[in-house]
Amino acid sequence: MHILIIGAAGMIGRKLTERLVADGRLGNSAIERLTLADVVVPPAPQGFGGKVETVAADLSEPATAARLAAARPDVIYHLAAIVSGEAEANFDKGYSINLDGTRFLLEAIRQEGLRQPYKPRLVFTSSIAVFGAPFPEVIPDEFFTTPLTSYGTQKAISELLLADYTRKGFIEGIGIRLPTICIRPGKPNKAASGFFSNILREPLAGHEAILPVSSDVRHWFASPRAAVGFLVHAGTLDLAKVGPRRSLSMPGLSATVGEEIEALRRVAGEKAAGLIRRVPDETIIRIVDGWATNFDPKRALALGFKADTDFDAIIRSHIEDELGGRIGR
Amino acid sequence: MHILIIGAAGMIGRKLTERLVADGRLGNSAIERLTLADVVVPPAPQGFGGKVETVAADLSEPATAARLAAARPDVIYHLAAIVSGEAEANFDKGYSINLDGTRFLLEAIRQEGLRQPYKPRLVFTSSIAVFGAPFPEVIPDEFFTTPLTSYGTQKAISELLLADYTRKGFIEGIGIRLPTICIRPGKPNKAASGFFSNILREPLAGHEAILPVSSDVRHWFASPRAAVGFLVHAGTLDLAKVGPRRSLSMPGLSATVGEEIEALRRVAGEKAAGLIRRVPDETIIRIVDGWATNFDPKRALALGFKADTDFDAIIRSHIEDELGGRIGR
Numbered sequence: 001m002h003i004l005i006i007g008a009a010g011m012i013g014r015k016l017t018e019r020l021v022a023d024g025r026l027g028n029s030a031i032e033r034l035t036l037a038d039v040v041v042p043p044a045p046q047g048f049g050g051k052v053e054t055v056a057a058d059l060s061e062p063a064t065a066a067r068l069a070a071a072r073p074d075v076i077y078h079l080a081a082i083v084s085g086e087a088e089a090n091f092d093k094g095y096s097i098n099l100d101g102t103r104f105l106l107e108a109i110r111q112e113g114l115r116q117p118y119k120p121r122l123v124f125t126s127s128i129a130v131f132g133a134p135f136p137e138v139i140p141d142e143f144f145t146t147p148l149t150s151y152g153t154q155k156a157i158s159e160l161l162l163a164d165y166t167r168k169g170f171i172e173g174i175g176i177r178l179p180t181i182c183i184r185p186g187k188p189n190k191a192a193s194g195f196f197s198n199i200l201r202e203p204l205a206g207h208e209a210i211l212p213v214s215s216d217v218r219h220w221f222a223s224p225r226a227a228v229g230f231l232v233h234a235g236t237l238d239l240a241k242v243g244p245r246r247s248l249s250m251p252g253l254s255a256t257v258g259e260e261i262e263a264l265r266r267v268a269g270e271k272a273a274g275l276i277r278r279v280p281d282e283t284i285i286r287i288v289d290g291w292a293t294n295f296d297p298k299r300a301l302a303l304g305f306k307a308d309t310d311f312d313a314i315i316r317s318h319i320e321d322e323l324g325g326r327i328g329r
Numbered sequence: 330m331h332i333l334i335i336g337a338a339g340m341i342g343r344k345l346t347e348r349l350v351a352d353g354r355l356g357n358s359a360i361e362r363l364t365l366a367d368v369v370v371p372p373a374p375q376g377f378g379g380k381v382e383t384v385a386a387d388l389s390e391p392a393t394a395a396r397l398a399a400a401r402p403d404v405i406y407h408l409a410a411i412v413s414g415e416a417e418a419n420f421d422k423g424y425s426i427n428l429d430g431t432r433f434l435l436e437a438i439r440q441e442g443l444r445q446p447y448k449p450r451l452v453f454t455s456s457i458a459v460f461g462a463p464f465p466e467v468i469p470d471e472f473f474t475t476p477l478t479s480y481g482t483q484k485a486i487s488e489l490l491l492a493d494y495t496r497k498g499f500i501e502g503i504g505i506r507l508p509t510i511c512i513r514p515g516k517p518n519k520a521a522s523g524f525f526s527n528i529l530r531e532p533l534a535g536h537e538a539i540l541p542v543s544s545d546v547r548h549w550f551a552s553p554r555a556a557v558g559f560l561v562h563a564g565t566l567d568l569a570k571v572g573p574r575r576s577l578s579m580p581g582l583s584a585t586v587g588e589e590i591e592a593l594r595r596v597a598g599e600k601a602a603g604l605i606r607r608v609p610d611e612t613i614i615r616i617v618d619g620w621a622t623n624f625d626p627k628r629a630l631a632l633g634f635k636a637d638t639d640f641d642a643i644i645r646s647h648i649e650d651e652l653g654g655r656i657g658r
Contacts, residue, residue, distance in 0.1 A: 091497065132573065132574075142473050143471060144474060145473060146573065146574045147489070148496065153489050153490070153492070157490070160474075160476070160482050161486070164476070164479055164482040244475065244477060
């Protein structure tokens with residue numbers, strides 16, 4: 001089996017690569033070939049027995065997708081995107097990558113299939129940003145997508161294209177709407193959602209973290225490990241069961257900031273929890289107020305996607321995966 | 330006021346033009362200039378006091394939209410589309426006109442506004458084809474758009490773009506989802522939905538009509554007059570009241586084929602109703618089975634859009650507008 005990951009240098013892309021290399025297979029198929037693409041050349045994975053190519057690929061160039069499709073990978077993970085904040089600040093760039101890039105990819109696959117039958121599985125990472133406030137406290141699977149950002153718009157459009165290209169038989173598409181990833185490894189960043197991870201990751205490493213919102217703010221989360229689990233499952237599940245509605249809200253964990261902190265206290269102690277400093281930020285409070293807090297992802301659960309069980313488990317998986325099993329002092 | 334109609338040669342475009350010419354104004358503003366565009370040069374309207382231009386315009390050519398936007402119309406009606414059947418049969422053509430054409434238009438307006446402030450009202454005709462079965466018996470305003478045709482996909486994508494360009498302040502957009510137009514004037518056509526009109530229009534003209542489905546088939550209708558009313562209202566209503574969700578299911582009339590026939594009998598007599606010949610067509614029965622039957626268009630009603638009251642009124646308006654007040658024998 002040949003797997004292509006577009007956006008392989010990103011956090012999720014790297015973790016998916018690691019998992020696929022560790023498993024050596026996807027479902028029942030041994031992985032013989034991996035193509036890892038991103039705007040910067042992704043790192044080559046260690047310890048993979050098959051053939052690996054790492055390529056620099058700008059999806060906003062039409063020729064890029066044609067080149068990637070010409071190698072006829074069996075499964076394509078399309079994770080590449082300009083993130084929300086940048087897509088909002090740079091309108092042209094967001095549309096160029098997040099909309100045109102996806103369309104070039106779909107069209108390249110279709111053209112490849114017109115030359116000689118070809119119908120790969122395409123796993124697309126969408127986002128809960130396809131939903132825009134106001135919404136019900138718990139968002140059902142059939143709720144409409146009225147995004148309030150350009151990023152969310154581009155993701156919602158890509159979902160529609162994915163469904164139509166699937167319906168017409170050009171691809172086997174599946175879109176998965178990721179919850180907010182927490183605990184996001186790495187440095188604190190300026191994303192408005194950053195604090196959800198910062199308040200756990202930084203104290204676990206022995207550093208102070210700023211909490212800009214109140215403890216009762218509720219949000220929708222998945223650990224990096226759960227997100228990779230969604231991708232692997234999307235790469236293997238029987239797509240005939242999915243039907244024509246090809247994009248699914250993934251099962252996440254609905255939790256408040258207060259519940260995050262309580263879990264931190266349970267897993268890492270009072271000292272860690274004490275490293276969180278409350279500095280209310282009106283801008284962030286206002287932005288976060290417009291975000292989804294909870295979902296009822298019936299379809300994804302019925303199809304076998306698995307959520308994190310609780311924040312204690314999320315914190316423990318971070319300690320295992322990122323901190324070598326040790327909490328910082 | 331300068332009004333541009335793109336798709337002015339189509340049935341709705343011609344009727345909208347007639348109405349605007351007859352009114353001489355849109356809301357409180359006198360119409361000084363009309364630009365009528367279509368792939369074929371639209372007919373120039375009779376009796377208009379202002380300036381009229383009729384232009385051939387292929388919206389799938391990027392330069393076309395730029396040229397139209399350069400004249401800086403105050404209100405733009407975007408009615409142009411490849412219809413459902415053709416968009417399904419010709420994948421490239423459908424995407425080229427219905428998606429790229431709409432995007433070129435939005436982008437041309439944005440670029441015009443970047444040169445010098447410009448923010449026209451853009452009224453976009455969408456369709457109930459943005460919904461795909463299965464759906465509830467009555468479709469609420471917040472139901473998700475999971476189209477089952479390329480046409481519906483292209484309309485749903487255009488709605489998303491319209492909302493995002495509006496949110497970013499590039500246009501004042503409003504999308505209106507038209508019910509199936511009935512009674513559609515002209516010749517019987519091969520559209521799967523054609524019979525809904527044929528069984529009224531043909532008997533009213535003294536001709537036989539074929540009914541391929543059973544009497545209990547229910548569907549969602551608007552007369553041409555009601556549709557033009559929606560467009561005029563969309564061109565004048567206070568858009569601040571619409572909020573960020575810019576596309577609305579229009580209020581229609583939910584009726585069965587049997588109710589259509591009963592109305593025909595009441596308005597035109599037993600002889601007219603007797604001209605309907607039942608010839609079941611399994612293909613059409615299957616297609617129509619996947620169509621929406623009823624809506625609860627709360628938002629559009631609250632915003633002042635007006636539906637037809639009953640099929641008797643729809644038939645009478647057809648007799649007035651198309652048959653010079655006389656039923657054929």
